[in-house]
Amino acid sequence: MRRPVTAHIGTKVALAVAAAAVSVSAATGVLVHRVTAADQLATARSELDQRLLSAAYDYAAARKSLARLNPPDLPAPVARAVRHGVRVTWLRDGTLWAATQVSDGEVLALSRSYAPETRSLAALDRTLAVVGVAATVLVSLAGLLLGVRMGRRARAAARTAERIANGDLDARVRPGGRDEIARLSAAVDTMADALGARLEAERRVTADIAHELRTPVAGMSTAVGLLPPGPATDLIGRSVKNLRSLVEDVLEVARMDAQVAVAETEERQVSAMVRRAVAGLDQVEVRVAADMVVTTDPRRVERILTNLASNALRHGAEPVLVEVDGPVVRVRDHGEGFPPDLLAVVHTSGPQRFRTTAAGTGTGLGLTIAVGQARLLGARLTFRNRPEGGAEAVLTLPDPS
Incomplete structure (x- = not known):
């Protein structure tokens, strides 16, 4: 099952x-605003203070100046501070004051509007806002491009890993670059190479063992025919027959793994293939709801159905029902159903050969061969547990219509 990788690495990087960018722009704007405001105020206070000193000298020399004596609109805090011998500069309500005490105890004061500095600071704020927005947009676009590129590379690595997990061992990422995503992609490719080599070695060993076993098993079959009739001979004969069937199953799996098996198709009636498949199995009932003729490999279809019915008899409970509904064939039993851990594996990578579940029950090669044969025929094979109880395997053959 595919999982979205992109929830989303590109979007997250861009965000x-x-x-x-927004944080840096805002912090820079606030810092520049405060530094500029403090510098403007310090400069204005220094200039007005210098003008006040010049006015005090003019007052002492009885010369005219712009300063006023005891102005009625002088802020009370300024007047109190001056009368205590402090020369004061004070900004309040958009007016900058400078005041000092002259020799006769009078208060000499100057004032001017602080509006030019306020307008200048407002203009600076607007400029900072425009520059900040532009910088944020540009950096965000760059981040988006970087995030999209990273997301695309991560999605490519994820898709390749999913293809490898689904059996496509030739899939490769072929990374570029030297960052962490490139290292991850290279690790995926290395994993695929190692997995492919290991599976190929397993296939060769499986095929070689099964091939080497055919000769002694054939000899055992011949030897059984020479034994005198009796219960012991029958028991040995059944065991040898089961062993021969197992060897053939292993060879069949090896051929499918090596992708050398070829389907030989012809037109056949679905119900006829079903009846031939279960002819040798007791306690198997066949029902035909709707029949049709399909183009397929009848030997492989019958092998699939035989394995499914045998598996139902072996691991489920009688009776086993095989229902034909057009191109769909359902094999049902009345047992406890498939183990949950087996269904979890079936729905992801298919049945595993010689697999043993947590409950101690195995699946052998039957389901493995059935799934492999269905894949070769272009059919779909699904497994589930019915709500009313029992396991159900559904084979859907390609519909010629």
């Missing part, structure tokens, strides 16, 4: 870069 992170945009958030960082």
